[in-house]
Amino acid sequence: METMLIAKHRMIVMKIYGEIDHHAAGGIRKELEKEIKRTGAINIALDFGNVTFMDSAGIGVIIGRYKTVRSLGGNIIIYDASDQVIRLLEMAGISELVIISNTLQNGIRKMNSFKI
Amino acid sequence: MDNSMKFEFPAKSENERFARTVCAAFVVQLDPTLEELDEIKTAISEAVTNSIIHGYENSEGIIEISGQIKDNIVKYIIKDKGCGIDNVEKAMEPLYTGKPESERSGMGFSIMEAFMDGLEVESAKGKGTTVIMTKRISNNE
Numbered sequence: 001m002e003t004m005l006i007a008k009h010r011m012i013v014m015k016i017y018g019e020i021d022h023h024a025a026g027g028i029r030k031e032l033e034k035e036i037k038r039t040g041a042i043n044i045a046l047d048f049g050n051v052t053f054m055d056s057a058g059i060g061v062i063i064g065r066y067k068t069v070r071s072l073g074g075n076i077i078i079y080d081a082s083d084q085v086i087r088l089l090e091m092a093g094i095s096e097l098v099i100i101s102n103t104l105q106n107g108i109r110k111m112n113s114f115k116i
Numbered sequence: 117m118d119n120s121m122k123f124e125f126p127a128k129s130e131n132e133r134f135a136r137t138v139c140a141a142f143v144v145q146l147d148p149t150l151e152e153l154d155e156i157k158t159a160i161s162e163a164v165t166n167s168i169i170h171g172y173e174n175s176e177g178i179i180e181i182s183g184q185i186k187d188n189i190v191k192y193i194i195k196d197k198g199c200g201i202d203n204v205e206k207a208m209e210p211l212y213t214g215k216p217e218s219e220r221s222g223m224g225f226s227i228m229e230a231f232m233d234g235l236e237v238e239s240a241k242g243k244g245t246t247v248i249m250t251k252r253i254s255n256n257e
Contacts, residue, residue, distance in 0.1 A: 019133055021129075021132045021133060021161055021165065022129050022132060022161075022165040022168070022169065023129035023130055023132050023133065025219075029219070053136075053154070053157060053158075053161075054158075055158050055161040055162055055165070055227070056162055056165075056220070056221045056223040056224055056227055057165065057220075057221075059221040059223060060219045060220050060221040061219065063219070063221060064219045083151075084151075084154040084158075088158070088227075091223070091226075091227070091230065092221060092223055
């Protein structure tokens with residue numbers, strides 16, 4: 001995974017590679033929490049373009065981070081996710097909580113439209 | 117079509133990917149769709165993760181998986197000798213998690229149920245857990 005900060009949007013962008021299961025979930029959780037503390041960001045954008053598999057451990061990580069960013073007044077954007085991932089997000093009801101979009105730009109646009 | 121397989125491995129999270137990949141490879145002979153393969157991988161991953169986290173509580177143990185194919189139906193049996201489940205019915209309730217502090221979503225059994233055609237759970241406290249899942253593969257015959 002790679003993370004970067006978009007200071008203008010107080011947003012951590014994380015590019016995730018490969019498969020998100022219970023084994024991978026802990027590392028993603030730690031990295032996101034660390035970066036939020038370090039940078040003072042309140043929003044998280046997750047680039048799912050290179051995620052080839054996800055199970056309920058990924059759901060757990062997203063719900064956990066949702067709680068973190070909501071307590072800070074922020075949002076989560078998930079973009080470029082596969083059909084398999086989107087189906088799971090819908091099953092879990094997460095698609096109601098986070099912003100799902102095809103690109104980061106569209107996700108940010110949606111996020112900002114909520115705030116007006 | 118008539119086939120079978122069996123393998124076992126230590127209950128380590130590194131092996132979750134190995135287990136679901138082997139199970140997916142086994143069913144390839146029935147020519148499943150990509151969606152069916154994803155469903156099987158996800159269901160196996162949930163069962164194996166349950167054995168690691170809940171069955172063996174992240175300590176040592178062995179997980180055994182066997183598979184059978186008969187006609188166009190695949191069956192997977194995931195077996196651990198861990199602590200077992202006290203109340204199977206309760207454990208299978210959507211969003212129930214035995215470990216609320218560990219950021220588990222409580223969706224494991226719901227996913228197995230949704231993605232497979234049949235799900236049976238045999239367990240008793242101290243006796244380990246066996247999860248039996250079946251799925252009909254919709255090949256164009």
